[in-house]
Amino acid sequence: MTETSDASDARSAADKEPEEPPSRLRRMMRYIPLIAPVLLWAVPCWVLLYGGQHWPLPVTLTATALFGLGLIGMPFAMMRGHGRRQQDPAAIVGDTLLGSGWVLFTWSVLLGVVLRLALVAAGVGDGEDRARIVTWAVLGVTAALLAWGYVEARRVPRIRRLDVQLPRLGAGLDGTRVVLITDTHYGPLDRARWSERLCETVNTLEADVVCHTGDIADGTAERRRAQATPLGTVRATRARVYVTGNHEYYSEAQGWVDLMDELGWEPLRNRHLLLERGGDTLVVAGVDDVTAESSGLAGHRAHLDGALHGADPELPVLLLAHQPKFVDRAAAHGVDLQLSGHTHGGQIWPFHHLVRLDQPTLAGLTHHGARTLLYTSRGAGFWGPPFRVFAPSEITLLVLRSPQGLTSSH
Incomplete structure (x- = not known):
């Protein structure tokens, strides 16, 4: 094994390769901190609680409060964990809420539309029955994917x-x-x-x-x-x-x-x-x-x-x-x-x-x-x-x- 010496850092500006221009994703990412927390928690909240299910009032209020806590707590924990303070416990909480919210949001959207349409086409139940089936399907799929995803992330x-x-x-x-x-x-x-x-x-x-x-x-x-x-x-x-x-x-x-x-x-x-x-x-x-x-x-x-x-x-x-x-x-x-x-x-x-x-x-x-x-x-x-x-x-x-x-x- 042989090696060359480092290229000289004293090259002229003309020799420098152009700086990478902002990509479409990077431009979009500027707005994500503003809208992502709202979407991640508001959409599942609506699909699971207010999409025609008519849950008992204590259930609705408690679950809504939990979604609100996620909406406020996730960005706060992310800032404490990944910002200037670099607090690892806060980062763990914020990262876990981010991943959980993303999976819950994804399957709330997919099952909230696709499964509901399939149930309508199949003539299953009335509106409230279909809404409750969607709710339990979303929660079940989300829990299963998060458990599996955690094992996959932590495995060798x-x-x-x-x-x-x-x-x-x-x-x-x-x-x-x-x-x-x-x-x-x-x-x-x-x-x-x-x-x-x-x-x-x-x-x-x-x-x-x-x-x-x-x-x-x-x-x-x-x-x-x-x-x-x-x-x-x-x-x-x-x-x-x-x-x-x-x-x-x-x-x-x-x-x-x-x-x-x-x-x-x-x-x-x-x-x-x-x-x-x-x-x-x-x-x-x-x-x-x-x-x-x-x-x-x-x-x-x-x-x-x-x-x-x-x-x-x-x-x-x-x-x-x-x-x-x-x-x-x-x-x-x-x-x-x-x-x-x-x-x-x-x-x-x-x-x-x-x-x-x-x-x-x-x-x-x-x-x-x-x-x-x-x-x-x-x-x-x-x-x-x-x-x-x-x-x-x-x-x-x-x-x-x-x-x-x-x-x-x-």
Whole structure:
């Protein structure tokens, strides 16, 4: 394994890659803090209590008060937990209410319309009977999905294995094992034991290279050190490399760079390493997250030219970039394979569809441009709400295949 030096930070302004313009999702997100709490709690309240059910008055008043408490308590807890105070207990309460409210809202809308229409079409009961059936169906589905989603979020991720053929990969590198973990999001819920089991699972895969494509944690390195420390036990025969994600820039990114260095991980911050085997070479490169430049931290920015500076353009390139949307730049540079995370696979359906407004893909292997492949992992952990609904976590084992290696094996 050999390496290049960092690209000089003293480049002219003309050399800088353009800052990422605001996406449609990001523009929409500006208004979400104002309208989301009202929608999340008011819609289910109406569907479950005031849609023709005629519950006893004490039931209606008590349930309405609980919805009102959720409407007020969720944003208050979120602000205390994720704002300047960074109070973990408040964050846990706020995140749990957010996830619960989202699932309840989703199924109140779906079942409140679809099931009610189906009951009308089937001639089931009168208006009040149908309204009560909808209420109990919404509550049952919501409770089941939240219980299942919590188990899915807290479990050690399943291993996803796939072969990825790279046309320019030399036969000497055929069978190279690359393990991808991403979006561990160590946070308010203490997951130190989960982290240990995650790393133990990675070590069973006998990786040549282990990659972490960012969003290591929510919170500073000092606060999340105990949860992140097991990353130091991860084994790879050739390299352990990582890049920053957008959440590092919410939590003193340089502290995370320093801790990952202490744990023995190699930073690919706009630079590359060369993986050599059997007379063939693979460029393993990485860039800071696209939000890095707006963070104001000196030397932090996504700079692909810097990452590939000095590399032979004829060699195949494996690129680490936190967000899938960086693939447009990767394809323009002829990168062979980009590894990303960030999306969580949507985390809680149907948030999947909102993620697609901001990113070119949700999960899996996709083709971009003339030769660029993108693999997007659903991630190992979770952000905020401790639920994963129809978006299971993963540890990914990618076995790189050479056309020459495949030919010689037959």
